[in-house]
Amino acid sequence: MSTLQHAWLGNYEVSSTHCTGLTFARHSHDECVIGVNLVGEEKVWLDRREFEAGPGSITLYNPGQIQGGGAADGAPWHFVSLYATADQLAMDLGLAQLEFDRSLCFQPQLARRLAAAVKGALSDDAWVCELNEQALVLLLGDVVSVSGVRLAGSPKTGKSLINRAQELLASQLHQSLPLEQLGDELGLSKFHLLRAFQKETGLSPRQWAMQLRTCRAKGLLRNGTSASAVAHELGFADQSHLNRHFRAAYGITPGRYQSLLKR
Incomplete structure (x- = not known):
């Protein structure tokens, strides 16, 4: 069983998922995907390698990367996700191009702030959504920095x-x-x-x-x-x-x- 909240925030697609034992078949995305794990252990399969992402972890996927995995059967899991094209992210952050150098970053404080901004972006209040759109842009600068991308x-x-x-x-x-x-x-x-x-x-x-x-x-x-x-x-x-x-x-x-x- 899972509960999903989903919205478009400008050019960003954001979602928040509460679930138990959810798994994903191996797949890819055309966009960059940034995930924040808040509760539970996620087992990740990414481009023929495996790793675990616990609470406070930020996972980063470049477009076209084959990924899969999820939580163990019966295990609670809460995560938020943000999707944006590489070109859009690069433009918003003042970069010529964007490619994540790391797939996993353990940054509990940044993860909580990013999750809070996504939660705010899912609000029914237009003012709250706009405010969190701006917060997300600044936080995404921090995220790409810890992933190994040098900001101008x-x-x-x-x-x-x-x-x-x-x-x-x-x-x-x-x-x-x-x-x-x-x-x-x-x-x-x-x-x-x-x-x-x-x-x-x-x-x-x-x-x-x-x-x-x-x-x-x-x-x-x-x-x-x-x-x-x-x-x-x-x-x-x-x-x-x-x-x-x-x-x-x-x-x-x-x-x-x-x-x-x-x-």
Whole structure:
């Protein structure tokens, strides 16, 4: 018996599987596959060799590699998986090409963070999904590094480039600016854009845009605009979405904030 959650996150396919004694016949994938083992021991057959991957292990498969294996009969197993083309991963990480040098890395902390990002990517909340898409890109940089792939050094970005990114985000607050579009505008890969932006601001582009959206919501509410109109104007999914972020930032709901201003 198994329980599978599955979703597309931008150009990444992600899944989370809880099962008992699941095995896979020998097969291959056209994409790169990154697996994270959380519970149970996986016996892996890969290109005529065998190894075991226990909890905290990250397994990495290049396109076309013949693989198989699974958990012993009756043994519990929980793992998450990410699928992406080699070209897509290389482009997102600022590499000319990508091929994993190692098939198994024991990195418990990185495995937990990667699994948490995949779990977040499976959320029904679009905001949570977008946030975890950005987290995944940064974590994938760590994953390919521990697999033996050398990442290019960060291009010199400078404060002016990050200011330009902020201007672009601010100009489109009513909608989510795709990370690919933002990177193309600045001439940066997703990975280098995210790393430079977080280094400069302490936030991801998505988080920075949300805090600005919430700040502008406060100004509109102060001027008497209704919460529903504010949510629509600033691109919140609905009024409850505005309420959640406004309360998280200011400790008060938009309605309560406006009622206090009338006193």
